[in-house]
Amino acid sequence: MVTAVRQDKAKPQIRRVVVSGYYGFRNSGDEAVLKSILFALAEEGAEQGVQIVPVVLSVDPAWTTKMYGVESVHRMKLGEIVRAIRGSDGLISGGGSLLQDATGAATIPYYTGVIKLAQLLGKPTFIYAQGIGPVNRRWMDRLIRGVMRKSAYVSVRDAESAELLGRMGVPRDRIDVVPDPVMGLPLAREAASGGGAADAEPAAAAGKSPLPVVGVSLRHWRKDGADLARAAAALGALARSRAVRLRFLPFHTPSDAEASQWVIGQLGDLGESVAEIAQPGDDPQAMLLEVSRCDALFGMRLHALIYAANQSVPLIGLSYDPKIDQFLNRLGLKPIGTTESLDPDAFAAAVGRLLDESAEWRTAHGGVIARLKQEARKPAKQIVAKIR
CATH class of the missing domain: 3.40.50.2000 (Glycogen Phosphorylase B;)
Structure with missing residues (x-):
């Protein structure tokens, strides 16, 4: 008994x-x-x-x-x-x-x-x-x-x-x-093993391109498309200022893929740079892995920026909604522009600094990122305790 x-x-x-x-x-x-x-x-x-x-x-x-x-x-x-x-x-x-x-x-x-x-x-x-x-x-x-x-x-x-x-x-x-719950989302390998960011580094390195990879997450917003045209001008300026691989990441299909394809069509001569669209599928952790393999990320979608912070990828945001500014503010950052205004030369210079000074960026923001990842678990902890 x-x-x-x-x-x-x-x-x-x-x-x-x-x-x-x-x-x-x-x-x-x-x-x-x-x-x-x-x-x-x-x-x-x-x-x-x-x-x-x-x-x-x-x-x-x-x-x-x-x-x-x-x-x-x-x-x-x-x-x-x-x-x-x-x-x-x-x-x-x-x-x-x-x-x-x-x-x-x-x-x-x-x-x-x-x-x-x-x-x-x-x-x-x-x-x-x-x-x-x-x-x-x-x-x-x-x-x-x-x-x-x-x-x-x-x-x-x-x-x-x-x-x-x-x-x-x-x-x-x-x-x-x-923080947003996605700050606590691990890579798929981490989910199985309980590993941390250090474990994720080999997986990220395995997908590295000879050219620095700049992840790009755009969406339709203005009906006249002027915001995407400005983004195309800025990305074109970056691609012509240095050789990069622009890897477009569609977070919402098919609309983001359509927006990305349109922007690629507006880039013009990229010189030694290349542009492509990723196809990670529906699993969020597959997209998280895509982001982890970037050297920097330019994001309009909120969760593209959160994915980048999650994986300590230097990021730069374009604001179309206060939630973008609010998240960047938690990291001590400001958007590079908005859907109404984006300077191509300033954008190219800012992304260039992220690529050249990535270690410094991670050192400057690593503490707050670690804290946000830990705090992202608080709601689950509280809910389980109250419902048990």
């Missing part, structure tokens, strides 16, 4: 957790957020003796299940959502920029609606490293305020998001400011 009791105590507790976010759309940044959350929950669960069983709300449940090996239900089928939440021990909302109305008026009502549904069903809700805003429709403040006040744990990915929630009426002392 005593032996049976000991065996039972050794078994981990099982907790089912529904995860809500912008998942299944095959956007590398958002998929990286999901993979980072799943990885952190599994690691923290193992440390605390809890087996977390995620159920992901996805626009493509079959693909999500195949990609991550987790249960998944359709994010737009209410009956499936209700059954998943009712059978769970809680709901995680995040990460990413879920609570903003720049992409449309339906976004905030959808995500707050899912959180509210879980609360009505008596389940604890957890906000995982979200970026809040912009919120231009003031009537949406009450939707956000209502679910945040009733959540068991609230974390946001930058101080500006915390301040915005505070202005909406969410008590500031209930909000943790943490």
